[in-house]
Amino acid sequence: MGRSVLVTGGNRGIGLAIARSFAEQGDSVAVTHRGSGAPDGLFGVQCDVTSSADVDRAFTEIEARQGPVEVLVSNAGITRDGLLMRMKEEDFADVLDANLTAAYRVAKRASAKMVRARSGRMIFVSSVVGLLGSAGQTNYAASKSGLVGLARSIARELGSRSITANVVAPGFVTTDMTAALPEARQQEILGQVPLGRYASTEEVAGVVRFLASDAAGYITGAVVPVDGGLGMGH
Numbered sequence: 001m002g003r004s005v006l007v008t009g010g011n012r013g014i015g016l017a018i019a020r021s022f023a024e025q026g027d028s029v030a031v032t033h034r035g036s037g038a039p040d041g042l043f044g045v046q047c048d049v050t051s052s053a054d055v056d057r058a059f060t061e062i063e064a065r066q067g068p069v070e071v072l073v074s075n076a077g078i079t080r081d082g083l084l085m086r087m088k089e090e091d092f093a094d095v096l097d098a099n100l101t102a103a104y105r106v107a108k109r110a111s112a113k114m115v116r117a118r119s120g121r122m123i124f125v126s127s128v129v130g131l132l133g134s135a136g137q138t139n140y141a142a143s144k145s146g147l148v149g150l151a152r153s154i155a156r157e158l159g160s161r162s163i164t165a166n167v168v169a170p171g172f173v174t175t176d177m178t179a180a181l182p183e184a185r186q187q188e189i190l191g192q193v194p195l196g197r198y199a200s201t202e203e204v205a206g207v208v209r210f211l212a213s214d215a216a217g218y219i220t221g222a223v224v225p226v227d228g229g230l231g232m233g234h
């Protein structure tokens, strides 16, 4: 009998690879979706992570089906790029809401049951740009950087209950999000990555799965890069 796992944004991209990776090892995996339905073999709950009511309902559905969430992967995220001088406040606020406040929402909702169980794993999917900064992404980079403070504070608050909170910081990964980048920008990025290629979604999933495993029981408050060396030193 596996653990109860929730992956937000697990209906596609990196989140789907993470969800499949847990399912392969026998865990019960729920993924959120916003209307696309669940991918084959995974339990889907409709949930917009910018809505506290949706988050609460989704957790209640998951608890009824597979028990309290033991492994939480906060992965859902958006970009709304633009230079600071032209960025609308709405674009800044929306990205913070979906990427950072949503992580608070799901962590808070998961925490009560984890505290009662005196165990739990929380993994937040950040980005190398949260540490490096990124021109044209003040909103996104701030949200991803904020996840580090969020996770490290949770690590301190809940460590005595054997709950760990860690951050994974991917570099560039082959998904819809990076496919949307102009070709010239993609080549520029590759020139800065020591490994000279994008990550596969499975390479990110493997690190998330490790952080949720028994082998990672003494790792908390860590920021683990999966970036081909792009962010070295940060």
Ligand code: NDP
Binding pocket: 008, 009, 010, 011, 012, 013, 014, 015, 032, 033, 034, 035, 036, 047, 048, 049, 050, 075, 076, 077, 078, 098, 125, 126, 127, 128, 169, 170, 171, 172, 173, 174, 175, 176, 177, 178
């Ligand atoms: P995709 O754009 O492929 O997928 C984004 C996922 O987030 C989708 O499942 C989407 O759901 C979900 N999502 C977005 N907003 C919400 C919301 N309000 N409520 C619920 N779900 C939502 O992104 P990736 O797979 O590339 O990215 C996954 C995570 O990894 C993100 O946090 C991203 O910032 C991060 N990341 C990605 C990198 C990359 O190179 N791709 C690099 C570093 C970090 P829906 O299908 O409904 O839109």
